[in-house]
Each structure stands twice: as C-alpha cells, then as structure tokens.
Amino acid sequence: MDTILDTILTNTYTLSRLNKRVRLLNQSLSNKLYSAKFDLSKQGLVEKQDLDWLNNLEIGLIENITTDSFNSIFKDLSERIKQLKILVLYLALEQPEDEIENIGKYVRQNFNQNIILDIKLDPSLLGGCAIVWNGIYRDYSIRKKIEEEKVTILATLKAFLK
Amino acid sequence: MPELYGPKIILILALPLGILLFILIRKLITVKIYTSSKQEEAPDEKTLVFHQAIQKAQTILGETQFQGNKIVESSGLQTQKIEEKLNQEIDRDIKKLDEFNQKQQQFLEAQVSKASKSYEEYLDDLRKLINQAQQDNQQVVRAKVNEIFEGFEQNLTDFLTRTQERSVQAVDLELRASRQLIDTYKLEQIKLIDENIIAMLEKTLSIVLNKKLTLKDHADLVYEALEKAKVEKFII
Numbered sequence: 001m002d003t004i005l006d007t008i009l010t011n012t013y014t015l016s017r018l019n020k021r022v023r024l025l026n027q028s029l030s031n032k033l034y035s036a037k038f039d040l041s042k043q044g045l046v047e048k049q050d051l052d053w054l055n056n057l058e059i060g061l062i063e064n065i066t067t068d069s070f071n072s073i074f075k076d077l078s079e080r081i082k083q084l085k086i087l088v089l090y091l092a093l094e095q096p097e098d099e100i101e102n103i104g105k106y107v108r109q110n111f112n113q114n115i116i117l118d119i120k121l122d123p124s125l126l127g128g129c130a131i132v133w134n135g136i137y138r139d140y141s142i143r144k145k146i147e148e149e150k151v152t153i154l155a156t157l158k159a160f161l162k
Numbered sequence: 163m164p165e166l167y168g169p170k171i172i173l174i175l176a177l178p179l180g181i182l183l184f185i186l187i188r189k190l191i192t193v194k195i196y197t198s199s200k201q202e203e204a205p206d207e208k209t210l211v212f213h214q215a216i217q218k219a220q221t222i223l224g225e226t227q228f229q230g231n232k233i234v235e236s237s238g239l240q241t242q243k244i245e246e247k248l249n250q251e252i253d254r255d256i257k258k259l260d261e262f263n264q265k266q267q268q269f270l271e272a273q274v275s276k277a278s279k280s281y282e283e284y285l286d287d288l289r290k291l292i293n294q295a296q297q298d299n300q301q302v303v304r305a306k307v308n309e310i311f312e313g314f315e316q317n318l319t320d321f322l323t324r325t326q327e328r329s330v331q332a333v334d335l336e337l338r339a340s341r342q343l344i345d346t347y348k349l350e351q352i353k354l355i356d357e358n359i360i361a362m363l364e365k366t367l368s369i370v371l372n373k374k375l376t377l378k379d380h381a382d383l384v385y386e387a388l389e390k391a392k393v394e395k396f397i398i
Contacts, residue, residue: 087397089384091380091384092380092383093372093375093377093380095377095380095381095384096377099377099381102381103381103384103385103388106385106388107388107397110388110392111392111397111398112397115397123368124364124368126364126367126368126371127371127375127379127380127383128383128384128386128387129383129384129387129388130387131387131388131391131396131397133391133396133397136396138391138394138396140386140387140388140390140391141383141387142367142371142383143364146360146363146364146367147360150356150360153360153363154356154359154360157359
C-alpha cells in the first residue's frame with residue numbers, strides 16, 4: 001500500500017490531482033476485477049494526462065490486488081492520504097498544469113518530499129501567493145506588500161499631489 | 163382718764179368695808195338668834211356678857227363706819243388730788259409726747275428729704291449709667307455689624323473668585339475635549355481617506371497587473387514567495 005501511494009505521489013503534486021488519480025485507479029481496478037465494461041477514456045470523464053498516467057502505471061503494482069483486498073487497500077489509501085502534509089497555496093492567477101507541476105517539484109526539492117499542494121485562487125492577492133502551513137497563514141502577495149508600504153505610498157502620493 | 167381714778171379708789175376701799183360689815187351683821191344676827199334662844203332658857207352672866215359683846219360690836223361697827231366714811235372722804239380728796247396730779251402728769255406727758263412727736267416728725271421729714279435727695283441722686287446716677295451702657299452697646303453693635311459686613315464681603319469675594327476659576331476650568335475642559343474630538347475626527351477621516359486610497363490603488367493594480375503581468379511573471383512571484391518562506395523557515 002505504501003508503494004502504491006509512493007508511486008502515485010512520484011508525479012502527482014496536488015491534492016485534487018491525487019484524489020482524481022486514486023479515484024481513477026479505483027475505477028480502473030474495479031473494471032478489471034469485476035469485469036465491468038466501463039471505458040473511462042471514451043466517456044470523456046478523465047483527462048488525457050491522467051489516462052496517460054494510468055496507462056504508464058506499473059502492472060506489478062496492482063496485479064496483487066484481489067477483490068478481497070480491494071476495498072481495504074483503498075480504504076487504507078484514503079487514510080494515508082489524510083495523513084499527508086498539505087501545503088495550501090493561494091494564487092492570484094490560475095496557473096497551467098505544467099507550471100503547477102514545476103511549483104510542486106520546487107516545493108519537494110526545497111522543503112519536504114512528502115508535501116502535497118492544495119492550490120486555491122484568490123485574485124485579491126494581485127500577485128505572488130499566500131501560504132498556509134500547519135494551520136498558519138502567511139501572506140507573501142503583492143497586496144501584502146502594498147499594505148506594508150502603505151505609509152510610504154501615501155506619503156509619496158500626497159507629496160505628488162501637493 | 164383722771165375721772166375714773168376717784169370712783170375706782172372709793173370702790174376699792176368700800177368693798178372690803180362692806181364685806182366686813184356684812185359678816186359682822188350676820189354674826190350679830192346669829193348671835194342674836196342664839197342669845198334669844200338661850201335667854202329664854204337661862205338669863206344669867208353669860209347673856210350679860212353677850213349683851214356687852216353686842217354693844218361693843220355695835221360701837222366697833224359704828225366706829226368703823228365712821229372711820230370708813232372718813233377714809234372715804236379722805237380717799238375722795240386724795241383721789242381728787244391724785245386725779246389732779248395725774249391730770250397734770252398726763253398733760254406733761256402729752257406735752258412731752260407732742261414735743262417728741264414734733265421732733266420725730268422733724269427728724270422723719272429730714273430723713274425723708276435726705277432719702278429723696280439720695281434717691282434722686284441714685285436715679286441720676288442710674289440714668290447716667292444707662293446712657294453710658296446704651297452708648298457702649300451701640301458701639302459694640304456697630305463694631306459687630308461692621309465685622310459681619312467685612313466677613314460677608316470677604317466670603318462673597320472668595321466665592322466669586324472660586325466660581326470664576328471653576329467656570330474658566332470647566333470652559334477649558336470643554337474646549338480641550340472639543341479640540342480632542344475634532345482632532346480624533348480629523349484623524350479618523352484621514353485614516354478613512356487613506357484606506358480608500360489604498361483600496362483604489364489595489365483595484366487599479368489588480369486591473370493593471372492582470373493586463374501587464376504574464377503567467378511567467380506570476381509564477382516568478384510565486385517562486386519568490388516560496389523562497390521568502392524558505393528563508394523565514396516557515397515551511398519545515
């Protein structure tokens with residue numbers, strides 16, 4: 001089970017993507033184990049990226065999963081996911097997937113391998129981001145900088161107006 | 163008064179003689195009765211003696227009567243003399259009494275005039291004392307009234323000064339409070355204006371940056387923020 005999660009986490013950096021892939025894996029294994037004729041690719045429910053990931057997933061990883069262990073494995077998997085360290089990032093502008101992946105890699109390289117990102121949008125930040133870690137919120141956005149430099153900005157503005 | 167002495171003396175002298183006479187007569191009567199009774203029984207020497215005794219008693223009685231009359235006459239004369247003497251003495255006494263009364267009257271008159279004089283003097287002195295006391299009281303009252311007026315004036319002055327100070331203090335306080343209120347209001351208004359300016363600035367920047375900043379710029383800003391977090395050791 002640990003190896004399944006580690007394998008999933010290798011190229012999964014965000015929480016939403018992780019949940020999606022775990023769901024996808026669940027669906028795929030259900031199809032195989034219960035001989036369901038549910039084609040995920042055709043339904044248009046899954047993104048190509050995820051499908052590619054699923055297809056590239058090592059067969060040895062999931063061949064030992066039986067109908068008996070299927071439910072327990074995924075139950076444990078979801079429990080393990082809850083215990084992961086989540087870094088919440090508030091972005092001013094929605095970034096493309098590859099950029100988010102880059103950010104995810106950056107975070108894992110510089111901080112902790114087991115960090116998973118939770119990306120949220122907050123356009124009022126204007127630029128940069130705000131971070132929530134261990135329940136503490138810190139603002140590193142342009143809005144915060146304006147707030148900090150308010151006095152200087154106002155003084156400059158008033159001097160300009162005079 | 164002298165007229166009463168004469169009859170009194172006569173009465174005094176006549177009374178014992180009368181009593182004596184009465185007793186003798188009674189005795190004689192009893193003797194007579196006895197002798198008559200006894201004479202019938204045995205007329206002898208005893209009755210002779212008895213007759214003699216009776217005769218002697220009668221003579222004695224006559225003599226006493228005579229003496230008594232004499233005494234009465236002499237006493238009447240004496241009483242007259244005594245009366246005259248008494249009258250004279252009484253007149254003398256009356257004169258003396260009159261003189262004494264006159265002297266007493268004169269003395270009393272002198273005393274009365276002396277007393278009235280001294281009383282008048284006393285009244286004069288009293289009048290003078292009263293006047294003096296009245297003047298002194300007036301002076302005291304005047305002084306007291308002046309003192310009261312001065313005290314009142316002083317108190318009034320103090321009260322007015324204190325009132326003035328309090329009024330000035332109260333007005334000062336009010337002024338200060340009003341100025342403070344105005345300053346606070348000014349500061350609040352300026353703060354509000356500043357916040358409005360910042361809000362407008364943020365709005366403007368959000369519009370401008372959305373148009374001017376590329377995705378790469380935004381990504382760079384994110385990396386910059388993560389770098390800052392690393393420096394601050396926020397993410398461990």
